[in-house]
Amino acid sequence: PDGTSAPLEIVLLAKVSCGCAGVIQLLEWLELPVSFLLVLECLERCQKLSGFLAERRFLPEEEARELFRQVLEAVQHCTSCGVLHRDIKPENFLLDLASGQLKLIDFGCGAFLQDTAYTQFAGTLSYSPPEWIQHQRCHGEAAMIWFLGLLLCHLVMGKHPFRRAQEVIWGRILFPRWLSQECQDIIKRCLSMQPSDRPSLEELFCHPWVQGVPLP
Secondary structure (H helix, E strand, O other), rough: OOOOOOHHHHHHHHHOOOOOOOOOOOOEEEOOOOEEEEEEOOOOEEHHHHHHHHHHOOOEEEEHHHHHHHHHHHHHHHHHEEOOOOOHHHHHEEEEOOOOOEEEOOOOOOOEEOOOOOOOOOOOOOHHHHHHHEHHHHHHHHHHHOOOOHHHHHHHHHOOOOOHHHHHHHOOOOOOOOOOHHHHHHHHOOOHHHHHOOOOOOOOOHHHHHHHHOOO
């Protein structure tokens, strides 16, 4: 507003860092001669979600459900502010070990939310949705649901369901036997090959697995 120029990452983080406990707070930023310095809120005892999962391998569904709800709330907050993170993965969440609160971090791949397709790649290549692999274009919200499906796989299965791009195109997911039908259903919906078949954020919040109720 005051005419100051800033990197897009700072602009996006400034838009979303207030009003949601699930997004890291930007307290201040400074321009240095050859770089920028971001001053972020400090968590006394925290760990990246990727490290937490590496220690635990995978989480019981009850524990995963609570974390996934927090992820949905953080992502919904960002989209309501017109921001698309574009790199939703365990490495980009901090877990407060005292409170269990997740914090979404690192908006370096982020963009303003748009209705038209994105044609420039940003994010983590192994998380790319099938439409990007095949056509090098994707719509933001549909791709975001794909990222959420992969994140949930990490929470409840301890791994990425696809080892290479060809497996993404095939769309075959091997679920462990202990995983509930409700959990399998929400993952399959998020990882639908057709972007139009994926649920919206609002539909994810209402899904039986997120609500903790059996499928009808």
